[in-house]
Amino acid sequence: MLIAEKAGPKTYTIHEAAGLLGIGRSAAYDAAKNRGEIAGIRVLRVGGRLLVPRAPLDRLLNGESVAA
Secondary structure (H helix, E strand, C coil), X not given: CCHHHCCCCCEEEHHXXXXXXXXXXXXXXXXXXXXXXXXXXXXXXECCEEEEEHHHHHHHHCCCXXXX
């Protein structure tokens, strides 16, 4: 089963995305704040929260193209 097939929220927190990507939390926050993206995936700002869309990150982790 692909990661994206699991039910649940449509986004990951920066902390969750960093863990999945194997990068540090600080590096993930820096990338999100300075470039507006992590691993080529645009980060969403909702209020004060930074969120990573689940579907493109799951595709990246499954070895697929991030663009859909």
